[in-house]
Amino acid sequence: MTAAATIGVETPLQEDVAVLLSLADAVAARLYPEAQRRPITPESLAVPGTPILVARIAGAAAGLRAVIEHGAGAVELKRMIVAAEARGRGVGSALVRGAESEARRLGARAIVLEVGSRNTEAQALYRRAGFTCRGPFPPYRALPVSLFLERAIPA
Template sequence: MTTAVTIRVETPLQDDVPALLSLADAVAARLYPDAPRRPITPESLAVPGTHLLVARVATEAVGLCAVIERGDGMVELKRLIVAAQARGRGVGSALARGAEAQARGLGARVIVLEVGIRNEEAQALYRRAGFTPRGPFPPCRALPVSPFLERAVPA
């Protein structure tokens, strides 16, 4: 991959989004085979207050994440995923920066997220991006397999 990565807010109702969402579900199934899961669909992301960021190299979608408005100056970063062929190329970090920019544009003061305790790659990405531990945020509840993290949104 030699072309630059672009991050844009896009509609989830397009042909290349379902494959990336399925990849996120497959990662969860591999890491937590016995846990109940609710797959995220493009339709569930096509709602007011949810902003889908898509990472592209040229026209190919290679990653995505959702920024969900939670109120009181808070947004949630959800389902950050990078396709296998794009890993190790800064796409995850670019998506995290894009989420921060989106949060800033929405007037948010803090980004929160929940990450699986076995997803060491994601935890490392979030630590590098400046996220620190916190307690659960609504509508989530504390679970031993899901640490919660946060990061202030710089002005």
Template structure:
């Protein structure tokens, strides 16, 4: 369990099953944001079922029991994990939930023995790009299964010991 203090409450980050109603609602919110930001671009939908697979660790951020954010940490082998589909509910933005999820992903990567976190983020997702920049992620090239697209940025960061 990881806690992140904010001015209003502590976000508790834990690995949970994606097959929960509040998780499904957050994933639907993430899809709606992606559709708004990239209406004509190809998207890779992420569902609760797709996150229930082996090697996928879903981190859920809760404040007072309410699921207010999530991200997936996906084992990739070769000493790296992928951070995917980080979303913070609109009503919880600005409360440190995104930062807590990135820290939780790093802690999960350490538990898995990974030395690097990689991710893909859309160029139009200004808030996510700022979060990743503050967290120390740096540009890199595409990684499988992704390919270079004008709407995608690829980032990485070493996992602190």
């Protein structure tokens, strides 16, 4: 039996977390032209109001997800990645559940996110988690490569 992932809020200024962010950028680079990507650095995420959830399996960073406070009762989920060796082990679902707990702690009533139209694996995960389509939200605008999803947080 393999160990389950533990989810915790951590600083993005750790080497293993930076590796996961680089992996997320590499996946985006494979799917989208440079003009349609938004690279993120550990430093840009190391700000108040941006909890970084890190999934660890046996102490190793296996995935991450940023939760950004948007105000008006919503949080945005951003930059989720699961390391290749951890895929199929429930890490993505655990990160979504952890993000919902964090959103609830922050007092949010809804979770919003943008996902690339070519990122079918992530889309399937979000749909299984109950996310539905919506229009763009600030600071985004409609683009052919972007889908916008949301989910209410149950009371």
